[in-house]
Amino acid sequence: xxxxxxxxxxxxxxxxxxxxxxxxxxxxxxxxxxxxxxxxxxxxxxxxxxxxxxxxxxxxxxxxxxxxxxxxxxxxxxxxxxxxxxxxxxxxxxxxxxxxxxxxxxxxxxxxxxxxxxxxxxxxxxxxxxxxxxxxxxxxxxxxxxxxxxxxxxxxxxxxxxxxxx
Numbered sequence: 001x002x003x004x005x006x007x008x009x010x011x012x013x014x015x016x017x018x019x020x021x022x023x024x025x026x027x028x029x030x031x032x033x034x035x036x037x038x039x040x041x042x043x044x045x046x047x048x049x050x051x052x053x054x055x056x057x058x059x060x061x062x063x064x065x066x067x068x069x070x071x072x073x074x075x076x077x078x079x080x081x082x083x084x085x086x087x088x089x090x091x092x093x094x095x096x097x098x099x100x101x102x103x104x105x106x107x108x109x110x111x112x113x114x115x116x117x118x119x120x121x122x123x124x125x126x127x128x129x130x131x132x133x134x135x136x137x138x139x140x141x142x143x144x145x146x147x148x149x150x151x152x153x154x155x156x157x158x159x160x161x162x163x164x165x166x
Contacts, residue, residue, distance in 0.1 A: 012037055071098075071106050083107055086123050086160070089114060113163060121156055133157055 007016040019031045071079070075096055082092045093103045107114045121129075125146055132142045139153040146153070 006032065009037075071102075076106065076110065079103060079106060080110060080112070083112060083114075084164075086126055088121075088123060091123065126156065126160065129153055129157060130160065 001020040001022070003017050003019045005015050006018045009015070014034055014036050016032060016034050019033075021029055023029050079092055079096065082095065083089075087095075089100050089104050089107070093100045096103065104114050125148075129142050129146060132145065133139075137145075138150075139157070140150040142148075143150045143153045
């Protein structure tokens, strides 16, 4: 493949060279090196033992082919039940041994509205907030109890109300 100059300092102090080639394993490699240029260095700061910086770039990963493992009907049913109980996508994914994105995608395909994040609300905090609200506490008082802002409590309670009815 070859070597080429990527960058040349305006005053000729150094150059960056890139060497591209094929490895013995069939992948492509790139090496970028910075070289001081003593004959052009106007400041005269070049030393014979100047360090060279080498940056190695790994070859680009090839995309994996093939389909992911499909959810069984039993997994889908338990996933829906856990979601309706208020479990987070993270908790469901850990219980099923699947990735969060796969669980989120399956729930969305099943017609359930899934939020990307509940901003760190645990199932216990959410349940407590709902119980306190049912007892008539204000969002401000619930926020003080849980160490959250009034707006955060109001937002998550509104979202959960919509999620359960919709």
